[in-house]
Amino acid sequence: MAVRVGVIGAGWIGQDHIRRLTETVTGAQVTAVTDIDAARAGEAAARVGARVPADGGELIAADDVDAVLVTSWGPTHAEHVLNAIAAGKPVFCEKPLATTAEDCLKIVEAEMAHGRRLVQVGFMRRYDTGYRQLKQVIDSGRIGEPLIVHCAHRNPTVPQSYTSDMAALDTAVHEIDVLRWLLDDEIISTQVITPRATSKRFEHLKDPQIMLFETAKGVRIDLEVFVNCQYGYDIQCETVGEEGLVRLPDPAAVGVRTAARHSTEVLTDWVGRFRDAFDTEFREWITALTAGDEPTGPSAWDGYAATVVSNATVAARQSGRVIGTDMKPRPGFYATRGLV
Numbered sequence: 001m002a003v004r005v006g007v008i009g010a011g012w013i014g015q016d017h018i019r020r021l022t023e024t025v026t027g028a029q030v031t032a033v034t035d036i037d038a039a040r041a042g043e044a045a046a047r048v049g050a051r052v053p054a055d056g057g058e059l060i061a062a063d064d065v066d067a068v069l070v071t072s073w074g075p076t077h078a079e080h081v082l083n084a085i086a087a088g089k090p091v092f093c094e095k096p097l098a099t100t101a102e103d104c105l106k107i108v109e110a111e112m113a114h115g116r117r118l119v120q121v122g123f124m125r126r127y128d129t130g131y132r133q134l135k136q137v138i139d140s141g142r143i144g145e146p147l148i149v150h151c152a153h154r155n156p157t158v159p160q161s162y163t164s165d166m167a168a169l170d171t172a173v174h175e176i177d178v179l180r181w182l183l184d185d186e187i188i189s190t191q192v193i194t195p196r197a198t199s200k201r202f203e204h205l206k207d208p209q210i211m212l213f214e215t216a217k218g219v220r221i222d223l224e225v226f227v228n229c230q231y232g233y234d235i236q237c238e239t240v241g242e243e244g245l246v247r248l249p250d251p252a253a254v255g256v257r258t259a260a261r262h263s264t265e266v267l268t269d270w271v272g273r274f275r276d277a278f279d280t281e282f283r284e285w286i287t288a289l290t291a292g293d294e295p296t297g298p299s300a301w302d303g304y305a306a307t308v309v310s311n312a313t314v315a316a317r318q319s320g321r322v323i324g325t326d327m328k329p330r331p332g333f334y335a336t337r338g339l340v
């Protein structure tokens, strides 16, 4: 029987995941959709023949919901995830797991008390083929011990509602998660440098920003976040090791030669860049649930770590100082969990 999923939050990403679970992933059925905007929930539900419970609490408790997908506004995530754990139901939560480290720790504690993993956090880059190839090379030892990582995260433009804090909380948070996973290492300090700001931005925004992270093993990471770069959506990652380096491949694109030029397309949004990763992420989640297994993707602990580092990065920019991340030690419960 299909895994019956209830979706809390029918905004853009929620609707995309409803479509994905309905059309792309086998073994799943969306049976309930709720949203603070009832009309929006109604429209999204009608497209897939789902019900519209009054709110998240009612959806989580419903008999026709086996698993919960949280795609609502970030500050509401903790409440829904904690309710799902209390109901003993698997819950997939889009980033961030919670906006504060305290709320993330409450989730971690509730899950450990339950005794089995229920939570997966939506860090989709771990499912991208290129990042998986990068990790294989690093894990194989072919480039020796990693020493330095150079990254860039560029969006063509962002709306006026995008703030300087979001460069860490919304954008760099993807690198923060994927680098912890790639390097099997923890980020212990963070710093932000603000170069000359581009004129192609809203006045309130610091853009670009350069973030500098230091890991427990001493690896140094530089990350350029540039969200009004104009030319495309561009994700770069190069890991330099003792004996070589490994670079994230660009997405496959045909080379076109015409008018004395050779060109390849650069994608323009993250939806296209990570479409396959999102599909794989949900396929693997549903496969684990169908088998009655724990989810294998980014764990509640990974959600905690990402929130700690991204919040520290905001504090680093605001203060102009190097900020220690002051992360709690990882509980044994998570030592072998969240390793995909």
Ligand code: ISE
Pocket (backbone or CB within 6 Å): 155, 170, 171, 174, 227, 270
């Ligand atoms: C957005 O929320 C994402 O998740 C994208 O991957 C990122 O590139 C973008 O900057 C964020 O705003």
